[in-house]
Amino acid sequence: MNPIARKLFRNLNYQELLPGEKRTFRLHLGYTVFDNFVAGVLTLNEFVFLRSLHGSSYQLSFLFQFSVLVFIFLIFFSEWLKRVRNKQKLIRWVGIATRAPLAILLFFPRSAEAMSGTSVYHYIFLLLFLIYYLGNPIIFPTINLFLKSNYRHDNFGRLYSLATLYGKILMLITAFVYGILLDYDPYAYTWVFALAATAGVISVMMLSSIHYTEAAEVIPKGGFFSSVKESVLGMRRIMKNNTPFRHFEMGFLFYGFAFMSTVTVMTIFFEKQLGLNYFSVATYKNAYNIIALFLIPFFGRVLGKIDPRKFAAFTFASIMFYLLSLVLTYYFPQHTEIGSFRLFYSMIPFVLFHSVFAATMSLLWSIGSAYFCKPHQAGEYQSVHLFLTATRAVFAPLLGVLFYEMYGFVFTFSIGAASLLIAIVIMFWSYRRERV
Template sequence: MRAARHTRAAMDLVSSFVASFHPRSLRPMLRANYARELTSWAFMPVMLTGINAGAMGVILKKTFSGVPGTTEAGLALAVGTIGAATAVGNLTSTVWANIACGRAKVRLIVLLMIACSICVGMIAFTPASNFGAWMMAGLVLIGWIFWSGVITIRAAVWRANYPSGDRTGIAGRLASVQAVISATSVLVLAEILDAFASESAWGSQALNSMQISWIKAEDVDEFAFRIIFPTLAVFGLIGALVYARVRLRGQSRLARIERTSTSGRGALGNPFTAFVVLKRDPAYRRYIICQFIFGAGNLLMMPILALVLDERFNASYLESLLVTAIIPPVLMPLAIPMWARLLGRMHVIEYRAIHSWLFVVAALCFLFGTLTLQYWLVVTGSVVLGIAWGGGVLAWNLGHQHFAPPEEDAQYMSVHVVLTGVRGIIAPYLGVTLYELLRPGGLEAWVFGVAAVITGIGSLGFVILKRREGTRGAPHSEPAPKTD
């Protein structure tokens, strides 16, 4: 009887959770646009698998290893380029904000979605050569530049369409949908790629048995590429068509105001002009320095994971992608409520002094897992990383607002975005360079040790700042939603 009650309670909990995503859970005036966005976001994450840095770094390394004309060092640099793609996108966000100013935003978002989908589809045409490896890395990079525009402009659509009381909840639901569908897509992709990874795999054997004349036996493992990435692109195109039905409330009035207003345009057009806030606000400057060091150590790890999983563990696509692109995004939305409650009670410096140490733990798990060739330790590190990401996405969006006056929010955020982009470009290349320097001596696992030290220095900086500043909970302005 008690078991039946527990089962019924669990089912009720799941039902209420699922029902919270239904448009009927919102006020009538919000339902139509939310339903269109929710439908669009059921398709877009599938396409985004094709520019997912965690997934594509693994795919590039495993696909092009041993291909004539490629070298291990060259492939490591290509993986580093994929790792830096998100950062390059961050650096272009202010450019997209300037382009969108005074223009039809939904139409521009749709065009950028289509452009990103085309980049994903073109991966199917990458040849099995060194050029093909760099072509794949370049398409991921360009795709991220387009997608950065979607993220940047979408925030303006949300501000116009959803009142502040509903906006954070809607953003959280869409982020959860994206995380679940993204992880599911990567899982399916891994299974398909493993099925064609060798002549003995079941997919390759089935394809050979069909005796399709236009597929040569030696090219059977490339067949998946010719099918998978155009399919991902089709999902993106469908999502773009659905998003085209979203209506921007007060579009004409908003465009008029943007064309005539000059406030904030300097920071958008040239974000470096906003760096004056670092001179004027020493507390924010100290926070940003710690954030830069801490974030660099964190970003250094991801490309190295793709390399060690292939070279040290000889992991399958599924085993590799589970660590880099499935576990972390699934755990991230589950961890966000816990971190949100913590951040709501304290200043971001105090919050970072607690939260940032999880990244050190993750790096140490990766280090000892690689040294001992214990895959379960690497998986444990991935779990810790996913929980840490949940708290990181909140601090990334809200941290600057604990320092910025409301009228200078754009300038403070602009500094934050640019420096995120700078460290995101430097860290992956630093990581793969260290990896290549240490690999001849069999010491490449210690790159994770370097990441742990750098991240630990940044985390210790937050602890010192907490004691120095004596900060406690501080009000901040309303966040601009960012889920990617």
């Protein structure tokens, strides 16, 4: 057992768990493992679309955009979910409807000619992933709902963290092996996605098997659209009355633009400027994710001691420096070959800064908004945060590709870094002006 897992189990005796907790943990762990197999495959998804399917830059921006844009419907989905009594049956069918279609990729042609130009297969690929991501605003909110009704409060954090840890380890292994497969066969994605479709359906089936009974009084009695209107007005009220939170989201606006406008261009940079193969991309991504796993406990303690706006400024600085590392790599592309892995010396600081970003943003994204409200308001504040994130996804990825097409990599990454600098200034200005 690795050191992190030992630490999580230090104060947890599995034999002392209640029978319901043991059953829930087995299903939770199974769901997490299968779901993270899919996540490991998706780690290289944009690079696959660019390198194996020969998709265009703008099409690539849509592929990323879909993963975030779907949360703009969160208000409607959350109100609908409140009215569904049998949530297990709902997510079971949603899982089948959104995960199973990925198996269609098994029938994609295995030739560059079929993928050249504006191939219809590009649009089918994008449609399949739009369908896939549409399931997330329904499935994700039910996870904590099911787990919190089965885990005791003292065990929730450790059991959740342990399942997440093993899931992340599998995700890293999957991405690594998948990268090797794709270098051997660029069309391996066809049958790998068929496996991912199967794993995705199994994961949701296991999640839906967790026991959960909806209390009758919890189901809203009012009209659907009146509840949606109340949610919208509630969001507006939060942004108007809670000044520190409004400043927090202003900073996230500039961060979100920087991140979303550069993430797609970064994939293009890896392929067109650096000429990386699949194994190299998987290695760089795994490197910063592995380091992030060890940094998360430390930064978790830091976040509990300082204002989230100061923590956010530190997080934004880490992504600003990894973007500047890419600019440095553009001008100084010296590298060495280690087998099939191409190590760029300027990419070493990129990995280090990206690992800090991955560790800190995973915490800030999940619980940062909760610091600005009372415990019972945390869900409402996080919904505001997710909705605003989705609205940024409407324009930021496309603008990033537009900047790249017109002015190149350096300009795009520099605009992102400048936007992050503004976000950092906003966070420090807000902290000095409005204390929580």
